[in-house]
Amino acid sequence: MARKAKPGDGHALKRFRWWQMFSRSLFHLQLSAAAGTTQLWSVDVRLGGDSNGEVWAQLYLDGRNQARSKLPAAFAIPGGTIEVATSNYGVKRCHYVSDDGTSRVLMPDPASAEGRRARLDRKRPTLSRAIGFVSVVVLVVALVLGVPQLIEDITRIPPVAEAIGTFVSPIHLPVWMNISLIVAAIVASTERALRMRYNWILDGGLFDGGD
Template sequence: MGVPGLATVTGVFSDWKRRRAARRVKPGDGHALQRFRWWQLLSRALFHLSLTAADGERETWSVDVRLWGDSNGEVRAELYRDGQHYARSKLPAAFSVPGGTVEVETSSYGLKRCHYVSDAGAVRQLRPDPASAEGRRARLERRRPGLSRTIGFASVVVLVVALALGIPQIVEEISQIPPVAANLGTFTSPIQLPTWLNVALVLATLVASTERALRLRYHWLLDGGLFDGEG
């Protein structure tokens, strides 16, 4: 049984976030969408969406995100209509398109959201460009569904193990901070891993979280939101 009024509060908060994101949208300059190159696999995400315009014509809307940011380190989403630059926005972004809104949001490891939300409330993920890392991962899922599920399951296991092993060590480090120790006392983690294993765990976590980001899978606890202030 849900908490009374929780759905209403969540809906109001979501609407507020969407309106705030919409205010960040700036008009585009009409330049052409660049083709995806193989060397951009880790630094760029490109997704497409086919919609019907008011005049009945089919249009292709594309969302291009340079994950490493521009020269100022700012990550933005660029929106294209039929290959022509239409709008840009800081993230998280909410672009108004025919019949709804395209919502774009990143995590520490890639995209966590690139979805079309219709005016009626229906939600669907945009289609990744076949040349992108997300597109290649989607192709593996179509062609080798069993292997894809195994990889996805392994990613979750790695993140759960990393969380279970890492949190006690983080708590121990925090408890060593003088004001914390003076007020709450110190904590000694029952888990003490050698340096090489901690490094291996961090690397495995990066790989697992990146793999999940390629599928736009995200959980605030498993994928870093806990340390980004999300919940």
């Protein structure tokens, strides 16, 4: 459920810096306004969260802060709503849903990690598709090899074992390989998050606790 947005304080949108590549996501939406003018709406998400670890989305109009909200967020703007949600790996949804029900993804800032990944997709589509395919394969392998071991660990907990018995996994990998699988899965899900691809089984099955 989307959180209630709070009014903004009018501060200026800060420029995206290269060192914020994996700690900040910035998206833009250009909409037609009255008398042939345009409005530039921007959504800024600091993925590291505030001092309390809470992740906020900030909404800007032509570079000035209009509203802020904890995630998932739904910002009402003229003609529709901007919906924002994250996973543990980045932004999984940043869409403008118009009043007639049509939806479109906001454009990532060119300097952001999402923007650079989108540029690779435009300039090297074959390579981009290959990277996307590898990401899916890595996540499928991590699930197939990891889930049986996880179930065994859970059923070894005394109350669970007493209630349903103990499951013995047919797969037992060395610690270094399990760690490698986890790291590879995190990298793969992060790559998918840069394209706002999210599947609750692939990207959220073992390692994600996102909204």
